[in-house]
Amino acid sequence: MRKLADKIAEIFFSDTWAGALLWFVAAAALLALLVWFLVYSGFGEPAAPVYENF
Amino acid sequence: MKRLIAVVLAIALICVPIAMGAPASSSALEKKIADAPYQIWPAKARSNSPDYVRAAIKQRNAQGDNCKVVLGTSEFRWVYPDTVSSHPANFFGNNNYGMDTFLLGQPYCQDLWHAIEVGALSEDIPDDKVVFFCGITWFMDYQNPAKCFRLSFSPEAYADLMANPKVTDETKAKIQEKMIAYGVEEAEVYGGEAKSENLVERINSGIQEFFDDSKNWDAVLSDEEDDWNAPERELNRSRPVPEGRTAGQAQAPDWDAWLAQEKAEGADQTSSNEMGIYNSWYENGGYDSWRDGWDEWLTFTDEPYQETEFEDFELFLDVCEETGIEPLVVLMPLKGAMIDQTDYTPEVRALWYDRMKAICEKRGVAYVDYSPYEYDPYFLYDMAHFGWTGWVQVNRDIYEFFMGKEGQK
Numbered sequence: 467m468r469k470l471a472d473k474i475a476e477i478f479f480s481d482t483w484a485g486a487l488l489w490f491v492a493a494a495a496l497l498a499l500l501v502w503f504l505v506y507s508g509f510g511e512p513a514a515p516v517y518e519n520f
Numbered sequence: 521m522k523r524l525i526a527v528v529l530a531i532a533l534i535c536v537p538i539a540m541g542a543p544a545s546s547s548a549l550e551k552k553i554a555d556a557p558y559q560i561w562p563a564k565a566r567s568n569s570p571d572y573v574r575a576a577i578k579q580r581n582a583q584g585d586n587c588k589v590v591l592g593t594s595e596f597r598w599v600y601p602d603t604v605s606s607h608p609a610n611f612f613g614n615n616n617y618g619m620d621t622f623l624l625g626q627p628y629c630q631d632l633w634h635a636i637e638v639g640a641l642s643e644d645i646p647d648d649k650v651v652f653f654c655g656i657t658w659f660m661d662y663q664n665p666a667k668c669f670r671l672s673f674s675p676e677a678y679a680d681l682m683a684n685p686k687v688t689d690e691t692k693a694k695i696q697e698k699m700i701a702y703g704v705e706e707a708e709v710y711g712g713e714a715k716s717e718n719l720v721e722r723i724n725s726g727i728q729e730f731f732d733d734s735k736n737w738d739a740v741l742s743d744e745e746d747d748w749n750a751p752e753r754e755l756n757r758s759r760p761v762p763e764g765r766t767a768g769q770a771q772a773p774d775w776d777a778w779l780a781q782e783k784a785e786g787a788d789q790t791s792s793n794e795m796g797i798y799n800s801w802y803e804n805g806g807y808d809s810w811r812d813g814w815d816e817w818l819t820f821t822d823e824p825y826q827e828t829e830f831e832d833f834e835l836f837l838d839v840c841e842e843t844g845i846e847p848l849v850v851l852m853p854l855k856g857a858m859i860d861q862t863d864y865t866p867e868v869r870a871l872w873y874d875r876m877k878a879i880c881e882k883r884g885v886a887y888v889d890y891s892p893y894e895y896d897p898y899f900l901y902d903m904a905h906f907g908w909t910g911w912v913q914v915n916r917d918i919y920e921f922f923m924g925k926e927g928q929k
Contacts, residue, residue, distance in 0.1 A: 490530050493526065494530035
């Protein structure tokens with residue numbers, strides 16, 4: 467397991483296309499998390515539905 | 521360099537689809553409406569929010585309602601199905617006739633309000649058609665079009681009208697002049713025009729708008745905010761759209777059966793008097809109060825009708841023409857048995873009907889004239905609001921205007 471992590475880190479920091487692929491995956495994942503939090507998570511919305519009383 | 525390419529590609533992967541899909545994706549408001557389809561008659565805060573109206577039409581139609589825009593005023597106030605079962609909210613809402621109505625407008629909404637509304641919503645009106653209920657009382661001498669406009673004015677709808685490139689500058693200028701004449705502050709009328717943003721400011725405001733969830737729709741969606749219709753009255757509250765409204769195969773209405781049913785219902789609901797006035801108002805003294813006071817307001821000095829309201833009606837038709845919206849004008853009658861004793865005799869009322877018909881004919885606009893029904897006891901349930909047989913006739917006009925004579929659309 468340790469070997470695998472070392473291998474991934476090595477590739478990640480190398481100047482190769484495989485390394486670029488890992489950068490792409492990491493950047494896409496972080497951006498997706500950011501977009502989910504800002505747009506879809508519902509953070510900051512009122513706790514109770516406003517139409518409850520209709 | 522390779523890492524830079526990878527990061528740029530990742531940004532493109534995430535951001536481009538979002539940017540492309542953003543206008544089409546559901547906003548927070550649409551999601552709320554989709555979760556709770558309701559609003560048979562959107563009250564003031566909702567009628568005055570073009571964003572709400574767009575989202576509501578979109579969501580209701582996505583759920584199969586096939587709702588069509590019908591513009592009017594207090595005649596849309598909901599009544600219980602066991603009182604007037606032919607009211608469009610009951611007629612179309614409780615039966616699957618293949619379409620439903622989106623009743624838009626509240627008390628005080630007259631011609632100028634509707635002109636602005638069509639200009640604001642023209643791109644989102646299904647079929648590019650509206651039915652427009654136009655009331656003779658709006659034009660009468662006692663009425664105050666300026667006050668009515670100030671009470672109903674929607675800054676949001678006005679902003680959207682001004683942003684609509686289909687409405688000509690000439691028509692926009694006429695609307696602005698009318699707004700000022702009716703007492704809207706010049707700063708409010710012309711304020712939006714002075715604001716021009718450079719590219720950086722536009723990008724900034726676009727990004728802010730995209731991520732801004734500070735717009736709270738609670739006020740818009742809450743009946744409590746409605747200062748036109750007292751929320752404590754149950755009849756004034758928004759109604760849930762009936763469950764199962766689109767179940768099964770759509771049927772064409774049986775108009776003869778409806779007419780027979782509503783004659784019987786009208787007779788039952790007006791059994792206390794000969795004029796066709798609904799029982800509870802008549803029995804609780806409403807009619808007596810009206811009769812004791814009519815000579816103070818249902819009267820005129822020089823002219824029975826106000827020129828400014830005719831100008832506003834023409835502005836409404838101008839906006840419809842420029843935006844490609846086809847209107848069907850419903851000329852709402854008055855109850856002859858109640859009005860004949862006032863200054864507005866049948867001859868005086870005919871002046872209004874004739875002039876409105878002449879305007880429509882000159883401009884090639886379709887209209888329905890219900891003046892021949894002024895003495896049908898069940899056509900109106902009070903002085904000016906459609907009742908049992910009246911709604912059947914009007915529903916038929918609405919239905920055939922949108923669905924065709926055979927209901928094939």
